[in-house]
Amino acid sequence: MKSGIDRERLKKSFEELEKYGLTDRGGINRPALSDMDKGARDTFCKWMKEAGLKVRIDDVGNYYGRRDGLDNNFLPVVMGSHLDTVYYGGRFDGITGVQAALEVVRSLNDNGITTKRPVEICVFTNEEGTRFEPSMLGSGVLAGEFDIDSVYEIEDMDGIKFGEELERIGYKGDKKNRLTQADTYLELHVEQGPVLEKENMEIGVLKGIRGMVHLEVTITGVKDHAGPSPMEYRRDAMMGAANMIAEIEKVAYEVGDGTTTTVGKVKTIPASSNVIPKEVRFSVDIRNEEDSLIDLAVKKIKELIIKISKERGLAYNIEDFWRVDAIHFPQKMVNVVEGSAKERKYKYKMMVSGAGHDASYISMFVPTAMIFVPSIGGLSHCEEEFSEFSDIEKGVNVLYDSVLKCANR
Amino acid sequence: MKSGIDRERLKKSFEELEKYGLTDRGGINRPALSDMDKGARDTFCKWMKEAGLKVRIDDVGNYYGRRDGLDNNFLPVVMGSHLDTVYYGGRFDGITGVQAALEVVRSLNDNGITTKRPVEICVFTNEEGTRFEPSMLGSGVLAGEFDIDSVYEIEDMDGIKFGEELERIGYKGDKKNRLTQADTYLELHVEQGPVLEKENMEIGVLKGIRGMVHLEVTITGVKDHAGPSPMEYRRDAMMGAANMIAEIEKVAYEVGDGTTTTVGKVKTIPASSNVIPKEVRFSVDIRNEEDSLIDLAVKKIKELIIKISKERGLAYNIEDFWRVDAIHFPQKMVNVVEGSAKERKYKYKMMVSGAGHDASYISMFVPTAMIFVPSIGGLSHCEEEFSEFSDIEKGVNVLYDSVLKCANR
Numbered sequence: 001m002k003s004g005i006d007r008e009r010l011k012k013s014f015e016e017l018e019k020y021g022l023t024d025r026g027g028i029n030r031p032a033l034s035d036m037d038k039g040a041r042d043t044f045c046k047w048m049k050e051a052g053l054k055v056r057i058d059d060v061g062n063y064y065g066r067r068d069g070l071d072n073n074f075l076p077v078v079m080g081s082h083l084d085t086v087y088y089g090g091r092f093d094g095i096t097g098v099q100a101a102l103e104v105v106r107s108l109n110d111n112g113i114t115t116k117r118p119v120e121i122c123v124f125t126n127e128e129g130t131r132f133e134p135s136m137l138g139s140g141v142l143a144g145e146f147d148i149d150s151v152y153e154i155e156d157m158d159g160i161k162f163g164e165e166l167e168r169i170g171y172k173g174d175k176k177n178r179l180t181q182a183d184t185y186l187e188l189h190v191e192q193g194p195v196l197e198k199e200n201m202e203i204g205v206l207k208g209i210r211g212m213v214h215l216e217v218t219i220t221g222v223k224d225h226a227g228p229s230p231m232e233y234r235r236d237a238m239m240g241a242a243n244m245i246a247e248i249e250k251v252a253y254e255v256g257d258g259t260t261t262t263v264g265k266v267k268t269i270p271a272s273s274n275v276i277p278k279e280v281r282f283s284v285d286i287r288n289e290e291d292s293l294i295d296l297a298v299k300k301i302k303e304l305i306i307k308i309s310k311e312r313g314l315a316y317n318i319e320d321f322w323r324v325d326a327i328h329f330p331q332k333m334v335n336v337v338e339g340s341a342k343e344r345k346y347k348y349k350m351m352v353s354g355a356g357h358d359a360s361y362i363s364m365f366v367p368t369a370m371i372f373v374p375s376i377g378g379l380s381h382c383e384e385e386f387s388e389f390s391d392i393e394k395g396v397n398v399l400y401d402s403v404l405k406c407a408n409r
Numbered sequence: 410m411k412s413g414i415d416r417e418r419l420k421k422s423f424e425e426l427e428k429y430g431l432t433d434r435g436g437i438n439r440p441a442l443s444d445m446d447k448g449a450r451d452t453f454c455k456w457m458k459e460a461g462l463k464v465r466i467d468d469v470g471n472y473y474g475r476r477d478g479l480d481n482n483f484l485p486v487v488m489g490s491h492l493d494t495v496y497y498g499g500r501f502d503g504i505t506g507v508q509a510a511l512e513v514v515r516s517l518n519d520n521g522i523t524t525k526r527p528v529e530i531c532v533f534t535n536e537e538g539t540r541f542e543p544s545m546l547g548s549g550v551l552a553g554e555f556d557i558d559s560v561y562e563i564e565d566m567d568g569i570k571f572g573e574e575l576e577r578i579g580y581k582g583d584k585k586n587r588l589t590q591a592d593t594y595l596e597l598h599v600e601q602g603p604v605l606e607k608e609n610m611e612i613g614v615l616k617g618i619r620g621m622v623h624l625e626v627t628i629t630g631v632k633d634h635a636g637p638s639p640m641e642y643r644r645d646a647m648m649g650a651a652n653m654i655a656e657i658e659k660v661a662y663e664v665g666d667g668t669t670t671t672v673g674k675v676k677t678i679p680a681s682s683n684v685i686p687k688e689v690r691f692s693v694d695i696r697n698e699e700d701s702l703i704d705l706a707v708k709k710i711k712e713l714i715i716k717i718s719k720e721r722g723l724a725y726n727i728e729d730f731w732r733v734d735a736i737h738f739p740q741k742m743v744n745v746v747e748g749s750a751k752e753r754k755y756k757y758k759m760m761v762s763g764a765g766h767d768a769s770y771i772s773m774f775v776p777t778a779m780i781f782v783p784s785i786g787g788l789s790h791c792e793e794e795f796s797e798f799s800d801i802e803k804g805v806n807v808l809y810d811s812v813l814k815c816a817n818r
Contacts, residue, residue, distance in 0.1 A: 192636070193633070194633075194638060224603075224787060225602065225789050226669065226694045227601070227619060227669075227764035229787060230604060230667065231658075231662065233787070238672050239658045239672070242652075243651075245647065246651045249640075249648045249651070252640045258639065259640075260635065260638070260639065262635035262684075262685055263647050263651070264677065264685065266647065266677050266680075267675075268673065268675050270673075271673065271674045271675075273625075273671075273692035273694050274671070275671075276671055277673055280675075283682035285682050285683055353637065354638065355636035378637070378642070379633075380633070381634060381684070
């Protein structure tokens, strides 16, 4: 099947949009609702209109482009992602999914295809959550996870409110424009991990999104001068924590099946080279595609923290800080994407996403699937983030085929 | 031997001096050269004069009280310590040694004793080094370790210069008043560690001061999103560092003989719960009374850092940040203190100091000895610092006897 995806046109669209936030080191600095975001939004809306789409904006600033189908009583097939970036982020995270969606529409136009169902592009507001916390605010409002009035009150680091910024850049639209129902949702995204590249795969067919538990651990010992206190008498919170963290890594392998454990944040109190820390605080991020395996890993981690604390006369506090259940995409949706990849004879891998995406929230009310394209070096959320356009093109082909299947079903 | 040490007088002197910096929680906040320090200095100088001592001040603000001997051509026997505290420090660190010295002089007066050699009290400026870094500035200048003009230029957190503050509080004295030679130096100090209390000992007889090496270690891996990156592909700087720190603790036991290893400071970069850290920086403090054992521990630590880095594909950098050689007090000086403790039938322990003291610098040019009294719970540099006056009294008795032996030798 010829999709008519135009790699050069796609690349040129990337380059034009990169004007909004391009950094000296070749990344993109485009926090949500900034002037750079406004620039990207204005340009993208112009492009959607030029492609014949009906553009609308909802009350959280998500913006949509609708392509009519043969029967507009059908619910639309929606493609989406985001154009905001983390501070000094990369050129591909989110952006690739949005550009892919536009390229699919342009190709449908080139090929003179009118689908049975309408097709929509949705660009979500503030996916990254680095300017306004938490992340995925735009898709989260659609899923009913966040109340719009509370979202308006969220402040960035400078105390500027989400609602004020949304209004300032001219993207405070109407609640009636929200996506409330859809036939299907398809999101293409860069992998943000090294698997596809390392395993020489061209496409990732996603079965779902891994669940996650975030623990905040505090270990309390006895602060003491590093000089006069013999090892035998110490209750050293850091030595306890180091042994715990080393064991937490092992739990990932023990539980297996793709379980990951990450300790991204460690803080000693005080933080002085000649003082035995009184307290150590660290985060533990535990992920798996099966909630039951997350639960098992969490159980083992809590047990080892308690065991090591007792052995060393330390006090512990474990806070269940955050939990996101694993998402399993509907098998029929996974089959659509897998079939498209197979028909194109691409080397594809069935996998799960380790990170959350707008698809996480949209999947709560719309049958959803996702397509991954390789991230070179697995780098993400940094200026060095990179994907090959030859790989992106393959991903857009799979998206095109999948959209056609869904929209003509 | 009756020393005539008056516990009630000693306690009253503590209480009167505590007016300068007493905190709500019963500690002392008396940073060097602050108004509180000036208050304590003025009061202590008044007391020295009342005790018949000739008071002088040198150019770094160390202040002295001299008690004539039968033959003033002899070099003096000097007792000393400091009256400054860390921010929100305790009532005993440093202060105990200074109060003990005054009580010894008062007792000599009560007993009508004139010693053969002169006896001096020296109160050193800025021992703690928390307002003006580094620590032990007053004694360090006497040892020729710091240049006085550079010391005057040292600024506190607010940019206030040491020299200006010294002048402001009226304690910029004359270079000719410096202690340049002495017969012997004796310092009584609270242990700042738990050993004497835990082992039910009354007196610590110090053989010396432990040497110290301070390493700054940087472990560099690959930053990655905690979600999408499988364990097998990670080069996680924190998991590497945790294993190193756990092994660094074991080195202390392997090398043994009182070796201590402390990791007081750990920093992850970035410090985000869902990002695998790119870099972890940590400090390692290694101490022993024998330099050769410190060297052995440092060698083992460097080897294990290199080994674990290689196994995990991490880069490492180990900076030899600071080194202080171990100090061994002259045997004849140790014998004087031990003999005094033994004659008094006190339960004493031969030990080394883990922390540096003014004695560290003074021992570079004067035969030195130190006496420890127990610290309850080993607490130090905090408002909860505490020593029993019954214990302090025993320490002052040992100091009194030792001073008499040295001054009449």
